[in-house]
Amino acid sequence: MTEIKVARRGPAEVWITGIGLAxxxxxxxxxxxxxxxxxxxNVDETNFAPYIVHPFAPVNFDTQIPxxxxxxxxxxxxxxxxxxxxxxxDSAGVKGNKEILSRMDMIVAAGGxxxxxxxxxxxxxxxxxxxxxxxxxxxxxxxxxxxxxFLAQLSNLLAGNIAIVHxxxxxxxxxxxxxxxxxxxxxxxxxxxxxxESDIALIGGAQNGERxxxxxxxxxxxxxxxxxxxxxxxxxxHPGFALGSAGAFLVIESxxxxxxxxxxxxxxxxQVLGDHAPRKQPGQITRSLEALWNKLKLTGxxxxxxxxxxxxxxxxxxxxxxxxSHPGRAIRATGTMFGHTMExxxxxxLALAALSISRGELFPAxxxxxxxxxxxxxxxxxxxxxxxxxxxxGMALVEAIS
Amino acid sequence: xxxxxxxxGRPIVVVTGMGVATSLGAGKSDNWKKLTAGESGIRxxxxxxxxxxxxxxxxxxxxxxxxxxxxxxxxxxxADLVAEEAIAQAGIGSAGNFPxxxxxxxxxIELEWPQRDELARTIGKAEFKYDDLLTASGGxxxxxxxxxxxxxxxxxxxAERFGTKGSPISLSTACASxxxxxxxxxxAIRRGETDAALCVATEGSVNPxxxxxxxxxxxxxxxxxxxxxxxxxxxxNRDGFVMAEGAxxxxxxxxxxxxxxxxxxxxxxxxxxxxxxxxxxTRSSPDGKPIxxxxxxxxxxxxxxxEQIDHINxxxxxxxxxxxxxYLGISxxxxxxxxxxxxxxxxxxxxxxxxxxxxVEAVFSLLTLEHQRIPPTINYEIPDxxxxxxxxxNKARDAKVTAVMSNSFGFGGQNASLILTREPA
Numbered sequence: 159m160t161e162i163k164v165a166r167r168g169p170a171e172v173w174i175t176g177i178g179l180a181x182x183x184x185x186x187x188x189x190x191x192x193x194x195x196x197x198x199x200n201v202d203e204t205n206f207a208p209y210i211v212h213p214f215a216p217v218n219f220d221t222q223i224p225x226x227x228x229x230x231x232x233x234x235x236x237x238x239x240x241x242x243x244x245x246x247x248d249s250a251g252v253k254g255n256k257e258i259l260s261r262m263d264m265i266v267a268a269g270g271x272x273x274x275x276x277x278x279x280x281x282x283x284x285x286x287x288x289x290x291x292x293x294x295x296x297x298x299x300x301x302x303x304x305x306x307x308f309l310a311q312l313s314n315l316l317a318g319n320i321a322i323v324h325x326x327x328x329x330x331x332x333x334x335x336x337x338x339x340x341x342x343x344x345x346x347x348x349x350x351x352x353x354x355e356s357d358i359a360l361i362g363g364a365q366n367g368e369r370x371x372x373x374x375x376x377x378x379x380x381x382x383x384x385x386x387x388x389x390x391x392x393x394x395x396h397p398g399f400a401l402g403s404a405g406a407f408l409v410i411e412s413x414x415x416x417x418x419x420x421x422x423x424x425x426x427x428x429q430v431l432g433d434h435a436p437r438k439q440p441g442q443i444t445r446s447l448e449a450l451w452n453k454l455k456l457t458g459x460x461x462x463x464x465x466x467x468x469x470x471x472x473x474x475x476x477x478x479x480x481x482x483s484h485p486g487r488a489i490r491a492t493g494t495m496f497g498h499t500m501e502x503x504x505x506x507x508l509a510l511a512a513l514s515i516s517r518g519e520l521f522p523a524x525x526x527x528x529x530x531x532x533x534x535x536x537x538x539x540x541x542x543x544x545x546x547x548x549x550x551x552g553m554a555l556v557e558a559i560s
Numbered sequence: 561x562x563x564x565x566x567x568x569g570r571p572i573v574v575v576t577g578m579g580v581a582t583s584l585g586a587g588k589s590d591n592w593k594k595l596t597a598g599e600s601g602i603r604x605x606x607x608x609x610x611x612x613x614x615x616x617x618x619x620x621x622x623x624x625x626x627x628x629x630x631x632x633x634x635x636x637x638x639a640d641l642v643a644e645e646a647i648a649q650a651g652i653g654s655a656g657n658f659p660x661x662x663x664x665x666x667x668x669i670e671l672e673w674p675q676r677d678e679l680a681r682t683i684g685k686a687e688f689k690y691d692d693l694l695t696a697s698g699g700x701x702x703x704x705x706x707x708x709x710x711x712x713x714x715x716x717x718x719a720e721r722f723g724t725k726g727s728p729i730s731l732s733t734a735c736a737s738x739x740x741x742x743x744x745x746x747x748a749i750r751r752g753e754t755d756a757a758l759c760v761a762t763e764g765s766v767n768p769x770x771x772x773x774x775x776x777x778x779x780x781x782x783x784x785x786x787x788x789x790x791x792x793x794x795x796x797n798r799d800g801f802v803m804a805e806g807a808x809x810x811x812x813x814x815x816x817x818x819x820x821x822x823x824x825x826x827x828x829x830x831x832x833x834x835x836x837x838x839x840x841x842t843r844s845s846p847d848g849k850p851i852x853x854x855x856x857x858x859x860x861x862x863x864x865x866x867e868q869i870d871h872i873n874x875x876x877x878x879x880x881x882x883x884x885x886x887y888l889g890i891s892x893x894x895x896x897x898x899x900x901x902x903x904x905x906x907x908x909x910x911x912x913x914x915x916x917x918x919x920v921e922a923v924f925s926l927l928t929l930e931h932q933r934i935p936p937t938i939n940y941e942i943p944d945x946x947x948x949x950x951x952x953x954n955k956a957r958d959a960k961v962t963a964v965m966s967n968s969f970g971f972g973g974q975n976a977s978l979i980l981t982r983e984p985a
Contacts, residue, residue, distance in 0.1 A: 209694070231841060264836075268732075269711055270668045275690050282680040283688060293611025295673060299772045300612060308773035309841050309971070313668040313711070313732045318841055318972025327836040327850070330974060331740060334668060334730045335712030342729050346744070353751045370690050374679075375671065377697035379706030432727030434719055548707070549716050550727060 169352045173416050173423035173559065174512040176250025176409030178242040178362070181496055181506070182212035182402060186245060187513055189215075194510075194521035199495055201387045201400060202368070208384040209377075211367045212497030214238060214403035223323050233271040233310035236319050239364025242405025243320045246360060250409035251421055253324070258419070261328045263356045264317055265347045267340035267363035267501035268332050271311030273371045277302045316364060326360055337466065338432060339363070340504035341544050341552025345430040347410060357415040362407030363501030372401060381470050381547060390469050390491040391478070391527040397471040399547065402497025406505035408512070424512035425540075429454060429555040443476035443545060448483070450553040454541060461539035461555075462488040462520050464511050466503035469493055470547035477545045478529070488533035494524050504544035504552060511540035511556035564816040566830070567863035570750040572984050573829040574818050577650025577811030579642030580923040582910040583619035583804055586641055592927050595935045596956040600788035600909050602802050608768050615780040617787030618766045619804025619911030626764075628674040634764030635666055636714045638807035638916075643722055643760050650811035650823060652756060653723070660756035662724035663744040664715040665737030667765050667915045671709050714762070724758055735875070735970030736834075737761055738808060738918025739978055743832040745812045755817035761919035762807035771803060777842060779879060789939050791912075793876035793905035794883050794951045796944040801877040804911025808919030815984060827926040828981045830963070831862025837973035844885040850975050851889030851967075858965065858977035859893075866894045869901065869979070871934055871959065873925045873966040874949075876905025877912050882969060887947040902959060904952040908938040918968040922978055925964040929982045933958050 179186065182200040183193030193200075202213045219237055222244030223229050229237060247253040252262070281298050284290055309315050314332040321327050331346075333339040340363045350356040366372075376382050376399075383398035410427055431453055435446035454461075463481065467474050481489055492506050499506060514520045520537050523530035537558070544552035566572050580587065583601025584594040594601075601619045607629060610616040624641070626633045653659045680688070682696050707713060712730050719728035733740040738761030745757030774780050781790045781800035792798040810829075818825055835857055837850035844851060859866060875886055891898035906924050913920050928934055937951040963981045968974075 270670055278676065279688075279690050279693075282676065282693070283686065285677065286680055286683070286688070287686045291611070292609035293613075295768055296609065296612040296772065299769055300614075300776070303769075303772065303776060305776040306841075308777065311668075312734070312971065314734050314970075314972045314974065315841060317836075318974075321836045321838040321973050322841065325838055327838050327973070329834045330733065330836040330972070331744075332732050334666075334732055335715060335728075336710055338712065338727055339730070342727055345727070346729075349751060349753070350747065355747065355751075370694055371671075374694055374697045375706065375709055377694060378702040378709075380698050380700060380703075381706070382698075434716075434727045436720070548710060549712060552727070 170412040178246030178407040181404035210400040212402040234366040238405040246407035263359040265343040266317040268313040337546040338550030358411035364405035367401030367403040390493040399498035402499035424516040447480040465543040468547040507542035572815035577646035579645030579809040582806040621805040639762040642809035646809035657723040662728040663741040665741040665761035733974040736968040736974040736976040737915040739968040739976035761916040763916040793878040798878040802911040806913035831979035833858025848888035854975035862979040872903040
């Protein structure tokens, strides 16, 4: 075999150096941390009744998206995401640094944008009354759809807006596929940095949960939490998720790159693993999570767990069974406090893991079932879990930098 | 023995299987025959009423019947077709057991009008609110629609059907999606994560709302008669792209893995480039820098110079903006050679297959290498003096082709370029 010597770098150590969070608990790391300390849950049980959603805590979008024209070109999910991405870049200290942003790689986990419900409603009710001509739908859509609405709906335009507003222009990829899109975004971005293909990347996702068209999609499968809020582990009688509203982004980069620019890390991102278990037989999700767990480089048995468990069944019961087989660990379900933010849930988990490690404490339990226990020691390893409500399993290991 | 690694020390990535479907037909042989004969697959839309539309033609795929129609169902069927063709040609793995990951490019998935109409009909009254739709959605009547209209729905199906390994990835980078799917496969093999990858891109989006969305952005040609002449890349009288359906698939393998199992090598994925444009949501930076940078990154990734490229498979959408910017980008990188190098746009015949275009055109680029024949740019009657490309006007041309560059540029500042060669460099 011909041996060619090249200057390949890697395997690189990867640090989390920036975190941007804008959620139903508030904006920024301190507000979210305080919300967690206070065991605060922000739900709206009336405006979408009987469905429960976690509303986005108001922010001043101007601070991260200065041009009103840009804001107008986006629907809420894009504004939330672009805002949170800006916070992450600020947090990493790279905001406005053209040299770094021009080679920053971006992988966004995205769904799609809001429909114009008034237009849909008007078309459907007119059709229900009967006697509409063959071109009726065409005519209404041609006249009633806002021309730029399409761009506010397109999945890859969250990344597009981040490029336009913040100047992140290395590479831009958008993964779709609900919860696991974010697992894969983190997995691929990490692999590229470890391998030396990339030095620094922005990853994350966003969702606006205050959307009836989104509720429709999940209502097809009877997944929406109805009538009364309950903490995630206390939903066995009434399973389901309350859609959450959040943007969660992280800047990850090689240790060498971070050190060269004097960036301070929150934590190390060591592993991100994904699986796609067939979900035909009971126990397959539990076994998938166990297999992923066994691939993690855990030291001792003190690692805490932050899970994005959705509340949907059977996935949540199967994950509960897996977690119960590793007793004594501190577990936190973000679904209780943030709702289910779909593509943003795994990034929220990564963000809170890194934040907990950097602040030297895991945030308090918030669970009436007693499944979540307190942890007094500073966490050195936190496992982030993302089990899709319908498909996909993911796990990450976030560690303290010794 | 050739080196199993490229100039940068990475595993060489080769193609061992390809599949394609467009409005010209299903499969490589039918497509290639019609493409090199300069046939158009663009026709007047019959799938839904065209009353009141400014654009009434598209490159629809009508030979795969879907009833009731949904773009997601059609996209899935097309992806099945091309993946099957590619895997059969590669002769890799066994039935339902593909030995590598899936990278799928597809359009964002959403509930569509036929389903929305059916949902509204179950309400059973003429006056209702959106909340009534929401209420009618639950209770288990529409469970299959949850599965169908998740964003990961098609990749989920493909992963199960073809037995790909690991977490399947669905992606969208607008009109560059097909190229991005291939790029992700190339990267996974180069990192040594896998010896093989299945890269698929599919588009079945000709439905009223999708057409109207592009129409409202003034992106589509309105030269409806005759439909076959609507797509006019690089012509002075071009006026927009023509929406089209299609799919493409590549089986990628490491050179080492492919040769070890005695697979026939169809071509080499020598380089990939990608660079984001932050100028505007639908327009390229007027200085062309992102396109120039993207093309240069692909050349650098392949370890090649512009002189080594002997054919460019253009993005060539036939929008006034794209074709102008593509000329600026290519002429900046290729200099005087930009006027000599044959540059053709498959979209003149098959239309713009949007999410699938990057993969469809990669397959056509590989067929160009195989047959040493360059497909034409048809409908080229009035050259645009501002774009002095040799567009291989109207008739296919035999030529010595050793390396092809295939470009994809999309909404949201997405730019991607691939370089495909016959043999490992």
